[in-house]
Amino acid sequence: MAVELHPALEPFAFLLGRWVGEGQGRYPTIDGFTYGEEARYQHSGKPVIEYAQRTWSLDSGAALHGESGFLRPAGSGLVELVLAHGFGIAEVSEGSIRGQRLELHSRSLVSTPTAKAVERLARAIEVHGSELEYRIDMAAVGQPLQRHLEARLRRQS
Amino acid sequence: MAVELHPALEPFAFLLGRWVGEGQGRYPTIDGFTYGEEARYQHSGKPVIEYAQRTWSLDSGAALHGESGFLRPAGSGLVELVLAHGFGIAEVSEGSIRGQRLELHSRSLVSTPTAKAVERLARAIEVHGSELEYRIDMAAVGQPLQRHLEARLRRQS
Numbered sequence A, B: 001m002a003v004e005l006h007p008a009l010e011p012f013a014f015l016l017g018r019w020v021g022e023g024q025g026r027y028p029t030i031d032g033f034t035y036g037e038e039a040r041y042q043h044s045g046k047p048v049i050e051y052a053q054r055t056w057s058l059d060s061g062a063a064l065h066g067e068s069g070f071l072r073p074a075g076s077g078l079v080e081l082v083l084a085h086g087f088g089i090a091e092v093s094e095g096s097i098r099g100q101r102l103e104l105h106s107r108s109l110v111s112t113p114t115a116k117a118v119e120r121l122a123r124a125i126e127v128h129g130s131e132l133e134y135r136i137d138m139a140a141v142g143q144p145l146q147r148h149l150e151a152r153l154r155r156q157s
Helices: A007-015 B007-015
Strands: A017-027 A030-042 A049-056 A063-075 A078-085 A089-098 A101-111 A118-128 A131-140 A146-155 B017-027 B030-042 B049-056 B063-075 B078-085 B089-098 B101-111 B118-128 B131-140 B146-155
Touching (some): A017 A131, A030 A063, A049 B063, A063 A089, A063 B049, A089 A118, A089 B089, A101 B089, B007 B049, B007 B063, B007 B118, B078 B101
Antiparallel strands (some): A017 A030, A017 A146, A049 A063, A063 A078, A078 B078, B017 B146, B049 B063, B063 B078, B078 B089, B089 B101, B131 B146
8 A cells, every 4th residue: 555655754755665785793892793684664654764674694594683663753854763672672862864864862772671781872874876874883781882883785675 | 584483482472473453542631543453473583573563544544553663582471572652652561471461561661852751551462362452551641550552453364
């Protein structure tokens, strides 16, 4: 069922679609790693973008991480993100959109009793033509905010 | 790609699939309403269930609400939920599984600057054969915890 794009989403239309590619992760407390990723940005007619991604091991294909939630335009170039992470944290972030680039930083991070605590997250997402690049910085397990993930995805549809 | 169910998910296997049905909502501050709903409970081989649902107006078909996140078995009959709501809140809940019934209550609810604040959520999800029933209680906008949503869905696949 095709529904009309809500006018509030017009500045975000460049994100819509299914994206697939590869990324790499690093952190002082772990070995560096690479991963495959699929991300979907969709809408249902409301002024909110449904976002979900999953990653997998490039060696075995086994599932690694998953996250899903919603991007919410908040007017005047502002944007909000509510996101659930499969490893047991829930995130509220806020930031801005400028052209085809979003920058978001965490406002609240809450976790389940069994999850690793994450103190801060900051992400930048940028689209050039059919390529989406993102970078996620993280402060966790006592380490200062620093680069954690970088990936480059290509639009599939 | 079919992947093997993680052993930690075996007690939750009754939830897996796609469910469709109808529900009704009420709250002292709003008119009662009914809605259509589709919910999906899936897995990718990890010890976590990917959950997403969306609801729509039974009159117009227009999108109403959406939420997505993850159910996490936490051992000894305990379960955790991390969930993002399209209207701008992120939820961490915890609870228990007994037979084919889950009961969860919120531990942390965080919201974006533009979202309505919700103070508490409690949900019960129960499956009988091919029917899933849930009830969600909510404390919000100064009202005490009380019934907000009830729905009955049928398994589609």
